Amino acid sequence: MTACTDSKNAIIHIAAGLLLRPDGRTLLVRKRGTQAFMQAGGKIEARESPAVALARELEEELGLQVDPAQARFLGQFSAPAANEPGYVVQAEVFLLEIDAEVAPTAEIEEVCWVDPHSDINLHLAPLTRDLILPFYRASLTPPA
Template identity: 55%
Template sequence: MPTIRIVAAVIRDAEGRWLLVRKRGTSVFMQPGGKLEPGEAAADALVRELAEELGLRVGADQLGHVGRFSAPAANEAGCTVDADVFTAPLGGPVEPLAEIEEIRWIEPTRPGDLRLAPLLRDHLLPRAQTPRTAAADLV
């Protein structure tokens, strides 16, 4: 199964809601982020992706590494994602840019009936339910 190397961000607002994005032509919501360029460090890739997709300006030194996870790719059948996930600050307004069609804020303990990417559904949201994990800073 082909593996796609990506980065993703958990971004919270003042109420503790998480920012999700849906790419144009898809129906699945996921964390903002994307694929690494050849030779690009994970944190640098996320800084670039957040600026391109949301107009959000953050520095690599503002990111908190949550972990590295593997999950079925949400939008590329038969592929797996290998994802470095970081927390990132919400340093200003965000808007859907580039390939992002829609953004949503969700309550991580009650995401509703949205179609969610496996990385989010199977790895990140369960950590929001269990604050004593290594990813306790997600909630």
């Protein structure tokens, strides 16, 4: 496979987006044939920067065109893969503020905008549930 998956270490290298609307809601997606909702994004291809990979995946999966230069790097996060047992996803996570409609295409079956400060009654991927949403709550939201 390409540089995105390191089979020796069972690591899947991805770029993921914390996409925020002006009202603070964040976008989650569910891939066809799966149960877990997660950040939009996907595998980083060989010789592709993470920000460019994210822009490519957002266009393929959601019809969303973004400028990779507008993506603000938040950090690298790792968690068990939601859909590939025995693998860990290592995600380069970027913040993108958008005010555009999105629609599921390609392998995405469902999209939803969620309020990260409320109870989210969805099956969430470990990366989303344990790392990205808590990070958003702790560091990207103005204090009350």
